[in-house]
Every structure is written in C-alpha cells, then in structure tokens.
Amino acid sequence: xxxxxxxxxxxxxxxxxxxxxxxxxxxxxxxxxxxxxxxxxxxxxxxxxxxxxxxxxxxxxxxxxxxxxxxxxxxxxxxxxxxxxxxxxxxxxxxxxxxxxxxxxxxxxxxxxxxxxxxxxxxxxxxxxxxxxxxxxxxxxxxxxxxxxxxxxxxxxxxxxxxxxxxxxxxxxxxxxxxxxxxxxxxxxxxxxxxxxxxxxxxxxxxxxxxxxxxxxxxxxxxx
Amino acid sequence: xxxxxxxxxxxxxxxxxxxxxxxxxxxxxxxxxxxxxxxxxxxxxxxxxxxxxxxxxxxxxxxxxxxxxxxxxxxxxxxxxxxxxxxxxxxxxxxxxxxxxxxxxxxxxxxxxxxxxxxxxxxxxxxxxxxxxxxxxxxxxxxxxxxxxxxxxxxxxxxxxxxxxxxxxxxxxxxxxxxxxxxxxxxxxxxxxxxxxxxxxxxxxxxxxxxxxxxxxxxxxxxxxxxxxxxxxxxxxx
Amino acid sequence: xxxxxxxxxxxxxxxxxxxxxxxxxxxxxxxxxxxxxxxxxxxxxxxxxxxxxxxxxxxxxxxxxxxxxxxxxxxxxxxxxxxxxxxxxxxxxxxxxxxxxxxxxxxxxxxxxxxxxxxxxxxxxxxxxxxxxxxxxxxxxxxxxxxxxxxxxxxxxxxxxxxxxxxxxxxxxxxxxxxxxxxxxxxxxxxxxxxxxxxxxxxxxxxxxxxxxxxxxxxxxxxxxxxxxxxxxxxxxxxxxxxxxxxxxxxxxxxxxxxxxxxxxxxxxxxxxxxxxxxxxxxxx
Numbered sequence: 001x002x003x004x005x006x007x008x009x010x011x012x013x014x015x016x017x018x019x020x021x022x023x024x025x026x027x028x029x030x031x032x033x034x035x036x037x038x039x040x041x042x043x044x045x046x047x048x049x050x051x052x053x054x055x056x057x058x059x060x061x062x063x064x065x066x067x068x069x070x071x072x073x074x075x076x077x078x079x080x081x082x083x084x085x086x087x088x089x090x091x092x093x094x095x096x097x098x099x100x101x102x103x104x105x106x107x108x109x110x111x112x113x114x115x116x117x118x119x120x121x122x123x124x125x126x127x128x129x130x131x132x133x134x135x136x137x138x139x140x141x142x143x144x145x146x147x148x149x150x151x152x153x154x155x156x157x158x159x160x161x162x163x164x165x166x167x168x169x170x171x172x173x174x175x176x177x178x179x180x181x182x183x184x185x186x187x188x189x190x191x192x193x194x195x196x197x198x199x200x201x202x203x204x205x206x207x208x209x210x211x212x213x214x215x216x217x218x219x220x221x222x223x224x
Numbered sequence: 225x226x227x228x229x230x231x232x233x234x235x236x237x238x239x240x241x242x243x244x245x246x247x248x249x250x251x252x253x254x255x256x257x258x259x260x261x262x263x264x265x266x267x268x269x270x271x272x273x274x275x276x277x278x279x280x281x282x283x284x285x286x287x288x289x290x291x292x293x294x295x296x297x298x299x300x301x302x303x304x305x306x307x308x309x310x311x312x313x314x315x316x317x318x319x320x321x322x323x324x325x326x327x328x329x330x331x332x333x334x335x336x337x338x339x340x341x342x343x344x345x346x347x348x349x350x351x352x353x354x355x356x357x358x359x360x361x362x363x364x365x366x367x368x369x370x371x372x373x374x375x376x377x378x379x380x381x382x383x384x385x386x387x388x389x390x391x392x393x394x395x396x397x398x399x400x401x402x403x404x405x406x407x408x409x410x411x412x413x414x415x416x417x418x419x420x421x422x423x424x425x426x427x428x429x430x431x432x433x434x435x436x437x438x439x440x441x442x443x444x445x446x447x448x449x450x451x452x453x454x455x456x457x458x459x460x461x462x
Numbered sequence: 463x464x465x466x467x468x469x470x471x472x473x474x475x476x477x478x479x480x481x482x483x484x485x486x487x488x489x490x491x492x493x494x495x496x497x498x499x500x501x502x503x504x505x506x507x508x509x510x511x512x513x514x515x516x517x518x519x520x521x522x523x524x525x526x527x528x529x530x531x532x533x534x535x536x537x538x539x540x541x542x543x544x545x546x547x548x549x550x551x552x553x554x555x556x557x558x559x560x561x562x563x564x565x566x567x568x569x570x571x572x573x574x575x576x577x578x579x580x581x582x583x584x585x586x587x588x589x590x591x592x593x594x595x596x597x598x599x600x601x602x603x604x605x606x607x608x609x610x611x612x613x614x615x616x617x618x619x620x621x622x623x624x625x626x627x628x629x630x631x632x633x634x635x636x637x638x639x640x641x642x643x644x645x646x647x648x649x650x651x652x653x654x655x656x657x658x659x660x661x662x663x664x665x666x667x668x669x670x671x672x673x674x675x676x677x678x679x680x681x682x683x684x685x686x687x688x689x690x691x692x693x694x695x696x697x698x699x700x701x702x703x704x705x706x707x708x709x710x711x712x713x714x715x716x717x718x719x720x721x722x723x724x725x726x727x728x729x730x731x732x733x734x735x736x737x738x739x740x741x742x743x744x745x746x747x
C-alpha cells in the first residue's frame with residue numbers, strides 16, 4: 001500500500017497534472033453547484049412543504065442519478081450534433097465541469113432544503129419581526145443553517161470528486177487534457193496496473209480527507 | 225383597529241374579530257386560555273400572517289395593502305414566548321435589527337450598549353448566546369426589540385418561563401417603554417396579575433372570539449362576560 | 463477562533479476561486495482545433511499501449527496533437543457518426559464497411575489484426591486444450607456445462623464471441639453461461655475468480671495473465687482473427703472536423719513506417735498486432 005502511494009507521488013509531472021485537473025474541475029463544479037444549489041435549496045426550504053412537493057421530489061430523485069446518465073445527457077447536449085455543439089465543449093475540462101455541476105447541484109440543493117426546513121419557521125418569524133427584508137431573512141436562515149449547508153457542500157464535492165462515469169463520457173479521458181484521478185484509475189485498472197490504480201485511489205482518498213478536514217474545521221468553528 | 229378579521233387554517237377558523245380598536249401609546253393586555261387565538265391575533269398584528277378576510281388598520285390604513293410593507297413592519301418589534309436567538313454574540317443579536325435597517329456602525333454601538341445596560345446584560349455583550357441561561361436569553365430577545373425603539377411592541381407571553389426577579393425587570397422595562405417613548409404595547413399573557421399590573425386596556429379572547437374588551441380597571445372590577453369572570457377568578461385554567 | 467467562520471470561509475472561497483480561474487484559463491479556452499486530431503478507438507489499442515508506440519512518432523513528424531478517446535467499439539462508432547471525433551481505429555469490419563456505405567465515414571483501410579484467445583482454468587474441465595477448432599471448443603464447453611464468462615457488453619469481443627456461438631448452433635444460456643457486462647480486464651478477472659472460460663483479446667490477456675489463475679486453452683484458429691480498420695469521419699457530413707489531420711493520421715498508419723511500428727510493438731515479449739494494410743506485408747503468428 002505504502003509502495004503504491006510512493007509510486008504515484010514519485011511517478012511524474014503527468015500525475016501531478018492529473019491531480020491538479022481533478023481539483024480544478026471538481027472545485028469549480030462544487031463552486032457552481034453551491035452558488036446555484038444553496039439559494040435554490042434555501043428558497044425551496046422556506047416555502048411551505050406542500051407547495052414545493054414536485055420540485056423537491058425532482059431534486060431528491062436527481063440526487064440519486066447515475067453519473068453515466070448525466071454524462072450521456074451532457075454528451076448529447078454538447079455533441080457537435082447537439083444544441084450546444086457549436087461551443088466546442090465536448091472532450092474539454094469545461095464539459096466535465098458541467099457534468100459534475102449537474103451531479104453535485106441536486107445534492108447541495110436537496111440537503112440545503114432539508115437543513116433550511118428544519119430551521120426556517122422560527123428563524124424567519126424572528127428575523128421578519130426584527131425588520132429584515134426578504135433577502136436578509138434568507139441570509140439569516142442560511143447563516144443559522146450553515147453547519148448543515150457546509151455538510152451539503154461536502155457531500156456534493158464528494159460526489160463530484162469520486163464520480164467517474166460522467167467525466168469519462170464527456171471528457172474522454174484524454175491524456176494531458178481531460179484525464180482526472182478517477183478516469184486514470186479506471187484506465188490503470190483496465191491496463192492491469194493495479195498498484196498504480198491503488199496508488200491513485202489512495203491519493204484520491206487523502207485529498208478527500210484533507211478537504212473534509214478543512215470543511216469539518218469550518219463546521220466545528222461555527223459550533224462552539 | 226381590526227375590522228371583520230378572520231383567520232382560517234385549512235377548514236378550521238381559529239380567529240374571528242368583528243371589531244377591535246387598540247389605542248396608540250397604551251399597554252393592551254390580550255388574555256385568554258391557551259388555544260384561544262391570542263398568538264394568532266399577535267401574528268396578524270405583526271404582519272407575520274395575513275387575515276383570511278377583513279382588514280387590519282394602522283392609523284387608518286390597511287396594513288396588508290401598505291407599500292412598502294417592510295416600512296410598516298419596521299415600525300414594530302416582537303418578542304416571542306420562546307426566545308430564538310441567532311448564532312453569534314449577545315451584541316450581534318441586539319444589533320441585528322439595526323443592521324438590517326442599515327444603521328451606521330457608531331450609532332449601532334451606542335444604541336446596543338445603552339439597551340444592554342437597560343436590561344442588565346452589559347457585561348455579557350461578547351458572550352455567545354448559546355452559553356446564556358433562559359432568563360438571560362429572554363432579556364436579549366427583549367433588548368433586541370427595544371433597541372429598535374418601535375412604535376408598536378408586541379409581546380407573546382414573554383415572561384412565562386422566567387423567574388420572579390426577571391419578571392419584575394421585564395415589567396419595568398415594558399412600562400417604561402410605554403410611558404417614556406409612548407410605545408404601543410400589545411402584551412399577550414394568561415397571567416391575570418401581570419395584566420392587572422401593566423395593562424391600560426384588556427382584550428379577552430376565548431375560542432377565537434373577542435368576548436370582552438375595555439379599560440383594564442373596568443374589566444377586572446366588573447367583567448360583563450361569564451367566561452371573562454371565570455378566567456379572572458382563576459376558575460378557567462389554561 | 464470566534465471569528466473563525468469568516469476567516470476560514472473566505473479562505474475556502476478564495477481557494478475555489480483560484481481553482482475556477484485556473485480552470486477557466488488553462489482548460490476551456492479552446493479555439494477551433496486546427497492542430498488537434500481526435501482519434502476514437504477501442505480500449506484494446508489504447509490500453510495495450512500500442513498507440514503510445516505510434517502516436518508520438520506521428521505527432522513529431524506532422525506537428526499535430528492527437529487526443530485519444532478510448533471507448534468500446536460501439537461507442538467509438540457512435541461518436542464518429544455524430545462527428546465528435548475526426549478519425550477512428552476500431553475492429554468491427556462488417557459494421558465499418560456498412561457505415562462507409564451509408565456515408566458516415568470515408569477513406570477506410572485495413573490496418574492490422576490481432577487475435578482472440580480462448581482462456582480457461584488450468585484444470586480445463588471441458589477438455590479443450592490441444593484443439594485447433596474454436597467452434598468445437600465452444601460446443602464442448604456448453605456440453606460439459608463448464609462456466610463461461612461473456613463480456614455481454616456489445617463490444618467487438620462480445621460480438622466475435624456471439625458469432626462463434628452462432629456457428630455452434632447452440633443458444634448459450636443457463637447457469638453455466640454468465641454475461642457480466644464488463645470490460646475485458648474485469649471479465650478476465652471474473653473468469654479467474656470463478657474459474658470459467660472466456661474469450662479475450664490477446665493484448666489484454668498478455669497484460670493481465672500474470673495475475674490470473676487462467677491459461678490459454680486454444681489459439682490460432684483463423685476464426686479468432688480480429689481485423690482493425692482506420693477510417694475518417696466524412697467531412698461532407700461534418701464540415702467542422704479536422705479532416706486534413708485525419709487523412710494524415712490514416713496515411714501514417716498504413717505507411718511503411720506506421721506498419722513497421724505496429725509490427726515491432728511487443729508486450730510481455732509477445733507481439734500483439736500484425737500489420738496488414740498491404741497484403742504482401744501480412745505477417746504470421
């Protein structure tokens with residue numbers, strides 16, 4: 001195991017590039033997913049549950065969407081035959097960001113919605129009664145639910161970092177351009193380089209651990 | 225002033241007020257057993273909810289047609305039975321209402337400090353709210369409302385979870401807000417003695433109806449309604 | 463620590479923004495790709511390392527950059543039909559010719575072939591070893607009820623397997639026939655774990671044989687030869703593709719130099735592909 005890890009770290013700049021690209025793609029995807037998902041989840045969470053039953057149901061369903069399916073959908077959209085074909089996004093990091101955003105956004109939105117719904121009523125009443133306007137009320141609710149919302153973002157990031165089907169499909173796993181950790185793991189496994197695959201897997205785990213540790217600290221700080 | 229106001233949840237009518245006038249600058253005690261509709265009345269008055277039918281007039285204008293709504297909401301402040309404090313320090317909580325109004329920093333500081341002193345919490349200014357006792361938390365909630373110097377102060381059984389010493393402090397603060405600033409106070413309570421101590425007028429609510437209202441002295445001395453009489457004499461316990 | 467939320471929060475936000483900017487500048491600013499050729503190919507050519515032996519030479523010679531997308535044959539053909547790549551290297555000769563007829567692809571050439579091998583457990587419960595006739599061997603497996611692992615993923619290998627079953631006249635199903643729907647490597651692993659027979663391309667087999675408790679039980683039957691072809695996406699159907707680059711890559715692969723590189727490519731001491739763009743050069747196993 002340790003050997004496998006050393007193998008990866010010592011391997012070459014190409015490996016560093018793969019790791020860096022993974023972070024860029026998933027980082028950007030989670031940023032977009034948070035920017036879209038937190039407001040969406042908050043908005044839904046602050047509405048009476050029975051009025052947003054359909055959107056909520058759709059979001060919950062999309063939380064369990066298989067990445068390959070999202071990959072296929074994005075592929076069909078940005079393929080040269082697809083409606084966004086002229087943008088030349090297929091087999092680029094941008095395409096991977098789009099796919100991962102679509103995977104992470106429902107998770108962020110869904111978990112944010114749940115978190116907000118738990119806090120919403122009394123926080124909102126208090127904020128309104130103290131003169132907050134709509135936007136200020138929403139920000140207050142987000143602030144009060146932030147521990148759970150950070151959790152939602154962590155879960156979304158986990159999904160983005162760990163998924164392989166979608167980025168494989170729309171990124172193409174092109175060496176030096178769209179190869180990320182998960183697709184590299186698939187490739188090395190297919191090639192029979194199990195040590196390499198395990199090594200990459202350990203790097204992925206280590207990264208996930210670091211990111212979670214950072215965000216956990218964020219949560220911890222806000223809780224004491 | 226309420227006119228023909230009803231509030232319905234689903235098919236259940238929880239409040240029906242044909243006509244109720246609450247004069248500015250006075251302390252109005254809203255009394256009645258639990259579930260009578262007192263809290264609903266309060267939530268209608270502070271605009272958290274809109275009536276299913278009827279109008280609520282503030283200085284002659286329908287509050288739910290008033291635009292901008294926010295401007296009217298900002299003339300009121302509410303203290304709920306259970307204090308919901310925002311995560312942060314005591315200072316942050318008391319400053320909240322001023323901040324959302326865009327009040328400038330130095331002014332916020334002065335007002336918050338003054339108000340905290342008034343409620344006897346000046347030494348807890350930097351404490352995180354989750355370390356506070358129940359009585360301290362409720363005082364923060366009151367300070368958070370008083371600091372806004374509202375025209376109308378709405379209180380929903382604010383002292384029901386407090387010890388006698390805190391109750392006395394609260395009553396003193398409410399009385400002074402009313403007498404010094406001319407704040408209209410609407411105090412929901414089921415404590416007859418508190419209403420007697422504080423209220424200029426009394427509104428008695430029972431099963432969603434206003435069964436009696438009038439000057440406190442008169443109502444307490446000679447209640448016209450049997451249910452009011454029973455409640456005042458402690459025969460109708462919530 | 464009391465204001466830690468703010469500080470750490472802004473730090474995280476800043477990091478994410480830097481990532482976003484870096485990704486924006488580095489990865490996505492793609493002009494129309496004159497210097498890039500997109501080659502869609504099957505996992506067998508890429509995973510075996512063959513393309514790593516050929517592509518860099520081509521890139522150096524012609525100044526193109528080749529982006530390799532390695533997928534299953536079916537997916538590669540679909541990507542090509544949609545004009546999402548410029549050139550294909552696949553092994554499904556009948557289908558390729560049909561799609562050329564339909565006008566999706568042009569300029570198709572045979573490039574090379576490799577072969578499939580029938581592998582199975584060392585104990586060889588169906589008693590196949592020593593034979594030369596793969597159709598007979600499949601029949602023996604079915605009759606013995608010995609475990610057979612099928613790719614079951616509509617890949618070129620899977621289709622080759624089904625073609626052999628058709629020749630036996632046996633409809634393969636039952637507890638002994640297990641369709642796993644996985645890639646070659648995974649299918650081999652499963653065959654090893656379950657001690658079953660399976661049909662594998664030689665490249666993947668060579669790459670993995672050391673870690674598998676399996677052996678070749680039959681090879682060399684011409685039925686097992688697997689022809690690879692190269693072809694360009696039709697530029698009249700998809701004007702935005704890089705047809706010039708595609709033509710250059712095709713020319714290179716069927717040139718003497720390209721064919722030589724294929725012939726010299728070895729893995730684990732074994733030659734995996736036999737160049738046959740020009741019938742005279744056709745090698746022998």
